[in-house]
Amino acid sequence: MKQELLDKYNTPVPRYTSYPPANYFHEGFNSEQYKEAICESNNQYPQSLSFYFHIPFCLRLCHYCGCNSYAAPTEEILHRYIAALHKEIDMVLPLLSKTRKISQIHYGGGSPTFLPAIEIEELNNHILEHFETIHHPEIAIECHPGWMSEKDWNELIGAGFNRLSIGIQDFNPLVLTIVHRKSSLLPPEEIVSILRSSKVRINMDFLYGLPLQTEASFSETIERAVSLQPDRLVTFSYAHVPWAFPRQKILEKAGLPSSDEKSKMFENAYRILCQANYQPIGLDHFVRKDDELYTALQNGQLHRNFQGYCTRRTTGQVYAFGVTGISQLSTAYAQNTKDIIEYIEKIEAGILPISKGYQLSTEEQITREVIETLMCNYRINWNELSEHLKISVDEIKQATAYTPTRLEEFAADGIIEFDENHIQMTTEGKLFVRNVAASLDKLMFKTDKSFSKPV
Ligand SMILES: C[S@@+](CC[C@H](N)C(=O)[O-])C[C@H]1O[C@@H](n2cnc3c(N)ncnc32)[C@H](O)[C@@H]1O
Ligand code: SF4
Numbered sequence: 001m002k003q004e005l006l007d008k009y010n011t012p013v014p015r016y017t018s019y020p021p022a023n024y025f026h027e028g029f030n031s032e033q034y035k036e037a038i039c040e041s042n043n044q045y046p047q048s049l050s051f052y053f054h055i056p057f058c059l060r061l062c063h064y065c066g067c068n069s070y071a072a073p074t075e076e077i078l079h080r081y082i083a084a085l086h087k088e089i090d091m092v093l094p095l096l097s098k099t100r101k102i103s104q105i106h107y108g109g110g111s112p113t114f115l116p117a118i119e120i121e122e123l124n125n126h127i128l129e130h131f132e133t134i135h136h137p138e139i140a141i142e143c144h145p146g147w148m149s150e151k152d153w154n155e156l157i158g159a160g161f162n163r164l165s166i167g168i169q170d171f172n173p174l175v176l177t178i179v180h181r182k183s184s185l186l187p188p189e190e191i192v193s194i195l196r197s198s199k200v201r202i203n204m205d206f207l208y209g210l211p212l213q214t215e216a217s218f219s220e221t222i223e224r225a226v227s228l229q230p231d232r233l234v235t236f237s238y239a240h241v242p243w244a245f246p247r248q249k250i251l252e253k254a255g256l257p258s259s260d261e262k263s264k265m266f267e268n269a270y271r272i273l274c275q276a277n278y279q280p281i282g283l284d285h286f287v288r289k290d291d292e293l294y295t296a297l298q299n300g301q302l303h304r305n306f307q308g309y310c311t312r313r314t315t316g317q318v319y320a321f322g323v324t325g326i327s328q329l330s331t332a333y334a335q336n337t338k339d340i341i342e343y344i345e346k347i348e349a350g351i352l353p354i355s356k357g358y359q360l361s362t363e364e365q366i367t368r369e370v371i372e373t374l375m376c377n378y379r380i381n382w383n384e385l386s387e388h389l390k391i392s393v394d395e396i397k398q399a400t401a402y403t404p405t406r407l408e409e410f411a412a413d414g415i416i417e418f419d420e421n422h423i424q425m426t427t428e429g430k431l432f433v434r435n436v437a438a439s440l441d442k443l444m445f446k447t448d449k450s451f452s453k454p455v
Contacts, residue, residue: 005413005432012451013438016375018306018333019368020358022326023449025335029357037332037359038095041317044330048103048134049096050316051127052307053085054325056110056340059147062169062181063250064210066239068324068338069110081322081340082119084347088321089126091352096319102133103316106307107141113148117155124160138163138314140203140307145191146182153191157198164195165203166230171221175212178254192228202230208265209238211254218265219272226276232287233278235269237262281309282376300384302376309376330365333358363442366391366399371437378425378433400440410436 014021057078058069073081105124112120124139140163141156156164166188170176173183184191195202204225208218225233240256242248257265270280278286279294281302287293296302296311303315306326318328320336323343327334334357337343346353360368369389374380382393389396407423410416415429416436425433434454438444 002428005415005428008413009415009432009435010453011435012453013434014441014444014449014451016371016434016437017304018328019371019441020360020364020443021449021451022333022335024443025333025356025358027356029332029334029354029359031334031352031354033332033359034327034334034352034354034357035095037329037334038092038319038327040331041329042097042100044317046103046312046315046317046330047100048314048316049100049131050104050305050307050314050318051102051106052318052320052325052327053105053107053112053123054109054320054322054336055107055112055115056323057114058109058111058144059114060180060182061247063179063247064207064238065247066241066245067110070340072114073340077340077344080344080348082115082123084344085123085321086126087347088352089123091347091350092319092321093127093130096131098131100131102127102131102137103314104138104140104307104310104318106138108307109142111144111147112141113143113152113156117152117159120156121159128160134313136162138310140165142167142205144182145184145186145188148185148191150186150190150194153186153194157195157200161200163201163203165205166191167205168221168225169205169207170210170213170218171224172212172217175210175217178211179251188224188228192230201232202228204228204230204233205236206233206269207236207238208269209240209257209262211251211256213257213265215261215264215268219268222269222272226272226278229288231291232285232293233273235266235273235284235286237266237284285309297377300373300377300379300381304372304376331360333360363399366396367441370396370400370440374423374425374437374440375433378430380423382421401442401445402440406439407436410439 056068056070057072059072061069061071139161141161142165144167176183192202240248273286277289279289280286281293281297292311293309301312303310303312305315305318305328317330320327323336323340324338325336334354337353337355343353370380382396385396386393407418411418414426415432417424417426432454
């Protein structure tokens with residue numbers, strides 16, 4: 001990477017994992033607005049329904065964790081939490097049109113596999129008995145392999161899950177011990193064989209930047225991952241934010257790798273995965289070339305929602321249940337409270353526990369489509385977007401901060417190639433896709449939010 005490009009473009013810009021970014025959500029958005037947005041969502045695109053359940057509990061908290069995770073609750077709280085999830089479903093489902101189809105159900109956390117499979121199956125059934133699904137919907141769950149026996153994996157398969165995401169983080173038991181994480185109960189090869197025999201798709205999560213990890217040890221972990229051939233894998237860069245998660249301070253004492261060592265770990269992982277024929281998606285996702293995300297990327301049809309990357313086929317508007325869950329509807333975002341007791345008590349009182357959200361203007365809905373297309377596919381074809389959104393190219397460009405002179409500057413710096421029909425990120429420019437997206441974002445004209453740098 002040329003130093004001049006880094007000096008010029010390595011400036012704070014949104015990460016655009018949503019548009020507008022989550023730091024624009026505000027407390028002025030309330031549960032009545034959420035209900036209105038749900039009703040409107042019946043007539044909006046995409047038509048499909050995507051449901052998210054947040055299960056915040058873990059048997060043991062990993063020192064590095066930056067997720068909304070809490071230690072195991074009492075029996076009573078757990079029982080009330082599950083009952084609240086069912087009641088929240090009962091409050092939301094009557095607002096949804098029965099003609100819509102389910103494209104995704106996703107469980108995240110915390111560790112959703114903290115719940116007995118039977119409880120998860122009952123939540124699934126509660127939703128599935130009310131709607132049809134699209135052909136091959138995605139029913140997915142994040143799994144902590146440290147606590148899962150062969151019976152547990154088989155019960156999840158029996159409960160209808162067809163995509164399991166396994167939190168490996170690192171295969172080296174010494175690394176896992178120092179971060180207070182339990183190693184996989186079954187050898188990963190055995191887990192893969194159980195899942196493959198039932199045609200379940202496999203995702204794996206890895207994390208680099210932890211104590212005791214070295215360039216060589218993380219490469220070994222990624223090589224072992226390649227030998228297991230998961231359909232998708234993610235290499236998360238460890239985000240060290242002890243002011244937000246004080247438990248992470250313990251890792252400072254254990255000694256964290258330098259940022260130089262960290263970037264070498266990633267470079268090696270990237271090279272190993274590309275050589276093994278994995279396709280990088282975004283900055284840290286990799287997929288096999290027989291995965292539908294690969295085909296979607298080739299066709300410019302890759303999408304992203306808070307459940308992760310998806311295709312136009314599987315993308316639905318997201319209705320979230322549980323603490324911190326974010327619903328992602330055509331016209332609004334709505335986030336539930338992060339306080340478990342407040343969540344339970346509000347639901348028990350018949351109130352949807354929205355703590356913040358955002359109502360999108362029509363212009364912002366168009367800009368969201370443009371920015372998401374660019375961020376996922378590294379290109380924009382204005383005519384395709386016009387066909388998809390059923391409005392003219394000029395109307396789309398006017399909704400955004402599209403300025404040819406700004407794009408000419410990116411092109412002169414070798415970041416993009418563009419003409420009036422396309423924007424295409426160059427290979428060298430992909431690192432700065434956020435900067436190009438920000439140039440199309442009218443909210444950036446007068447923003448008071450703080451953002452991170454691309455590198
Ligand atoms: C909710 S957890 C996955 C499910 C399950 N609890 C587990 O640990 O296997 C989601 C993922 O976030 C990633 N993660 C957690 N803390 C992180 C941090 N501080 N920085 C970057 N990634 C992190 C981990 O890779 C983890 O697999
Ligand atoms: S990484 Fe997973 S198991 Fe560990 S604390 Fe976070 S959510 Fe829980």
